[in-house]
Amino acid sequence: MLRYLASRLMQGSVVILLVSIGTFSMMHLIPGDPVDLMVGEAQVTQEQLDMIRKKWGFDRPVHEQYFTWVVNMARGDFGQSVVRTGVPVRNMISEAAVVTAKLNLLAFFISIALAIPLGVVAAVRRYSGFDYAIMVSSTLGLALPNFWIGLMLIVLFSLLLGWLPPFGLPSWQGYVMPVAVIVANQTALLARMMRASTIEGIGEDYVRTARAKGLSEGIVVSRHVVRNALLPVVTVIGYRIAFLLSGTIVIENVFALPGLGQLFIESVNRVDYQVVQAIVFVLSVLVVLGNLITDLVYGYIDPRIRIG
Amino acid sequence: MSRERDLEQVLRELSPSTRREFLKRAAAMGITAAAAQAMLIKNPTIVTAGPSAKRGGTIRILSHQEVASLSPDDIGPTMQWNMITQIHNALVEVNDNFVVERVLASNYLASKDGMMYTFTLRKGVKFHDGTEFTADDAKYTYDFHMNPNNATIQGVLFKSVDKVETPDKYTVVVKMKEPNAAFLRQAATVLIVPARYHGRIGEKAYKAAPIGTGAFRLKEWRPAEFTVVEAFDQHFRGRPNADFFRQDIVPDPSVRSIALRTGTSDSSAWPLLSEDNLRFEADPGYTVFRTSSLATNHFPLNNDHPILSDKRVRQAMMHAIDRQRLIDDVFRGTAIIAHSIFPPALQYWYEKGVKQYPYSPDRARTMLEEAGWRMGPGGVRVKDGQRLSFTCAVITGDRARRPEAEITQQDLAGVGMEMRIVERPVATILSQLPKGELDASLFNWTYNAGGGEPDPSATLAVGAARNFSRFKNQRVEELLPAGLREVDPAKRKKIYSEIQKIVAEETPFLNIMYWDWFIIFNKRIKGLPASTQSGSTLIRDAYKWWIE
Numbered sequence: 114m115l116r117y118l119a120s121r122l123m124q125g126s127v128v129i130l131l132v133s134i135g136t137f138s139m140m141h142l143i144p145g146d147p148v149d150l151m152v153g154e155a156q157v158t159q160e161q162l163d164m165i166r167k168k169w170g171f172d173r174p175v176h177e178q179y180f181t182w183v184v185n186m187a188r189g190d191f192g193q194s195v196v197r198t199g200v201p202v203r204n205m206i207s208e209a210a211v212v213t214a215k216l217n218l219l220a221f222f223i224s225i226a227l228a229i230p231l232g233v234v235a236a237v238r239r240y241s242g243f244d245y246a247i248m249v250s251s252t253l254g255l256a257l258p259n260f261w262i263g264l265m266l267i268v269l270f271s272l273l274l275g276w277l278p279p280f281g282l283p284s285w286q287g288y289v290m291p292v293a294v295i296v297a298n299q300t301a302l303l304a305r306m307m308r309a310s311t312i313e314g315i316g317e318d319y320v321r322t323a324r325a326k327g328l329s330e331g332i333v334v335s336r337h338v339v340r341n342a343l344l345p346v347v348t349v350i351g352y353r354i355a356f357l358l359s360g361t362i363v364i365e366n367v368f369a370l371p372g373l374g375q376l377f378i379e380s381v382n383r384v385d386y387q388v389v390q391a392i393v394f395v396l397s398v399l400v401v402l403g404n405l406i407t408d409l410v411y412g413y414i415d416p417r418i419r420i421g
Numbered sequence: 422m423s424r425e426r427d428l429e430q431v432l433r434e435l436s437p438s439t440r441r442e443f444l445k446r447a448a449a450m451g452i453t454a455a456a457a458q459a460m461l462i463k464n465p466t467i468v469t470a471g472p473s474a475k476r477g478g479t480i481r482i483l484s485h486q487e488v489a490s491l492s493p494d495d496i497g498p499t500m501q502w503n504m505i506t507q508i509h510n511a512l513v514e515v516n517d518n519f520v521v522e523r524v525l526a527s528n529y530l531a532s533k534d535g536m537m538y539t540f541t542l543r544k545g546v547k548f549h550d551g552t553e554f555t556a557d558d559a560k561y562t563y564d565f566h567m568n569p570n571n572a573t574i575q576g577v578l579f580k581s582v583d584k585v586e587t588p589d590k591y592t593v594v595v596k597m598k599e600p601n602a603a604f605l606r607q608a609a610t611v612l613i614v615p616a617r618y619h620g621r622i623g624e625k626a627y628k629a630a631p632i633g634t635g636a637f638r639l640k641e642w643r644p645a646e647f648t649v650v651e652a653f654d655q656h657f658r659g660r661p662n663a664d665f666f667r668q669d670i671v672p673d674p675s676v677r678s679i680a681l682r683t684g685t686s687d688s689s690a691w692p693l694l695s696e697d698n699l700r701f702e703a704d705p706g707y708t709v710f711r712t713s714s715l716a717t718n719h720f721p722l723n724n725d726h727p728i729l730s731d732k733r734v735r736q737a738m739m740h741a742i743d744r745q746r747l748i749d750d751v752f753r754g755t756a757i758i759a760h761s762i763f764p765p766a767l768q769y770w771y772e773k774g775v776k777q778y779p780y781s782p783d784r785a786r787t788m789l790e791e792a793g794w795r796m797g798p799g800g801v802r803v804k805d806g807q808r809l810s811f812t813c814a815v816i817t818g819d820r821a822r823r824p825e826a827e828i829t830q831q832d833l834a835g836v837g838m839e840m841r842i843v844e845r846p847v848a849t850i851l852s853q854l855p856k857g858e859l860d861a862s863l864f865n866w867t868y869n870a871g872g873g874e875p876d877p878s879a880t881l882a883v884g885a886a887r888n889f890s891r892f893k894n895q896r897v898e899e900l901l902p903a904g905l906r907e908v909d910p911a912k913r914k915k916i917y918s919e920i921q922k923i924v925a926e927e928t929p930f931l932n933i934m935y936w937d938w939f940i941i942f943n944k945r946i947k948g949l950p951a952s953t954q955s956g957s958t959l960i961r962d963a964y965k966w967w968i969e
Binding site: 143144145146147149150151152153154155156157158159161162164165167168193194196197198199200208209260264267268271272275278279280281282366367368369371375376379381382383384 | 486487489490492495497498569572574575576577578607624625626628629643644645646647669670671672673675676679680682716817818846847848849850851852858867870871876879884885886887
């Protein structure tokens with residue numbers, strides 16, 4: 114087990130290194146740099162632009178800039194933002210990550226709590242009114258764009274009813290609508306998957322055997338069907354954990370939440386190298402760890418998948 | 422066209438009184454006409470709240486992008502301007518009618534030859550940390566920008582300054598290397614930082630923890646979320662009426678609109694969608710200021726491009742584009758056609774007699790024929806085996822201007838020109854265009870220097886950092902430095918009139934329109950001016966407002 118872990122972590126380190134080189138290269142291949150945007154419409158001369166570039170080290174060769182960045186990262190120094198000048202990137206990421214993590218974790222637990230029972234019940238009562246209702250609402254949940262659902266919720270709960278703030282996180286109420294939008298989308302996906310895998314499980318031989326042993330239908334479903342049906346759902350959940358911090362860009366934009374997705378998009382648009390590289394680094398670490406955790410959870414749920 | 426006529430009417434009504442006042446006061450102060458051109462004086466002094474003004478509460482405005490810095494050197498972006506100008510003041514400031522006001526300076530005098538400016542400072546002005554503002558702070562601020570090692574963005578404004586002296590605690594003397602008529606409107610309006618504090622913590626740290634003489638002092642800065650400032654009791658103009666002034670960052674224009682409707686916010690400092698702007702304008706529950714933008718909406722064209730280098734082709738393009746249709750269809754009439762590099766809102770400098778390009782596809786076709794471009798296969802003209810085709814880069818994700826590019830594409834196709842549209846990040850466009858690595862683009866840019874200062878050197882001089890069209894004209898090269906050296910306003914006006922005429926004739930870029938700039942307030946906000954010509958400076962006066 115330890116050897117397996119060490120091997121997976123080594124592989125992950127190589128992936129992270131390659132991702133960092135790729136990101137760095139891509140960011141530096143894009144013509145232009147943050148200086149043009151920093152300066153905006155100020156009446157600058159070319160000479161002055163060059164001086165500002167020099168101040169930020171953009172005049173140095175790319176490989177040198179990369180080496181400096183790697184060395185700093187190894188020391189835990191994520192550098193400083195060029196756009197939000199003087200602010201450590203580490204602070205920017207940690208502040209934004211807290212917002213996104215809160216949002217996603219809340220939505221994540223609510224979705225699982227809703228989707229698994231809904232999917233199982235829909236499967237067990239296949240072709241019933243309840244099943245059709247779940248299928249229709251989950252289709253809508255997947256098909257309707259997040260920003261549209263978000264705007265409609267704002268129109269309803271902020272403009273017409275006046276119950277919730279239209280943007281930001283002034284209190285816990287600020288979380289209600291953005292979480293609801295993510296839950297709508299995520300529950301739809303997980304409920305459909307849970308329904309499909311439960312239906313598949315119900316027809317398996319071991320379920321027939323369990324029924325033949327005289328077990329009640331409730332115990333058959335909960336002990337035998339659900340446990341196996343969870344496997345594909347866990348895969349998706351693992352995938353969602355990996356992209357936890359990057360998957361809510363649209364929601365953050367609509368509800369004006371200063372999360373990691375928003376920070377990432379803004380930083381890409383403004384070619385803020387340090388921030389983009391640091392976010393990609395953090396996300397790649399999360400992807401590697403998320404995949405590892407998913408594999409370990411597999412083994413726990415299904416004893417046939419044991420890791421040596 | 423009614424919008425254009427309305428604007429002209431307002432300008433005609435405003436102009437004579439301002440001019441008279443300006444000349445009278447300039448003469449009274451013994452100031453030469455040379456210096457007076459930039460001094461259309463309106464007395465600022467102390468603003469006291471009217472009898473109906475109420476104290477307290479938080480005024481909340483909305484903007485669209487993060488406030489990345491609070492240093493006066495980063496004042497460019499509107500959302501930063503909104504907050505940095507609450508915290509800081511300059512010796513003189515340009516108000517929302519482009520009039521220079523005395524602020525930290527109680528008086529100023531320019532020498533006849535334009536080589537020396539003497540500022541007498543207001544006494545008893547305090548910084549937010551309680552220290553007194555003196556000449557040392559002004560000198561420190563100006564010297565900081567003049568030091569090339571600091572590589573400040575505003576450093577270029579001081580290129581004509583030789584040195585700054587402080588003969589006493591309340592006098593600042595700026596000695597010039599050469600006359601620069603833009604000095605007062607540009608360098609003297611640079612916001613002052615406290616010498617000891619800024620010197621101790623440095624510019625980087627200052628960006629997050631500024632201390633100024635402004636009506637409000639920083640309370641909380643969360644760049645991507647909000648910035649809050651609180652009333653400064655010892656402000657030299659008197660304490661502002663509101664306790665707090667807050668700017669929330671809301672990227673989506675529809676959500677900003679809803680926030681205004683629900684009363685969650687009092688104003689949107691960044692425009693909404695055109696249809697929402699018009700809806701608020703028609704609603705008596707809101708006060709709406711509609712001004713003409715100083716930035717031109719235009720298509721910069723690479724003048725070195727094999728096809729676009731021909732003036733006749735560029736002029737034909739101007740005739741081929743139905744600009745009024747663009748204004749009406751894409752922006753719902755909330756713009757005026759741009760004829761010159763300066764908008765009519767810059768009343769003193771605006772030259773009406775420039776060459777104009779009315780919509781005439783027939784005229785465009787004739788001009789292209791005359792230039793040797795014959796209709797070829799697929800409806801695209803050809804000449805010497807070359808197709809009349811080029812690429813236009815629009816800003817990635819620019820939902821406002823993309824339709825404008827698409828309609829223009831159709832208009833150009835109608836006369837046999839092919840314009841391919843691609844998307845590029847704004848940083849790429851700003852970097853590649855001046856190098857001639859892109860054929861054309863579409864965005865808005867200010868061709869005057871802002872604040873009522875006309876100098877367009879940064880955008881028209883050969884090799885200038887912002888010469889997006891790689892424009893080269895020998896006469897303009899002579900006129901640009903002459904315009905900066907000339908301190909007589911009447912003579913200066915002639916120079917900029919000639920520049921406008923040349924640019925309109927040469928049409929290095931396609932002038933399309935000047936957008937209307939809407940600033941919307943909830944009616945509960947009082948103390949707003951009756952009218953304004955420059956929306957961007959309106960927010961700076963938040964210290965005058967109160968909540969009913």
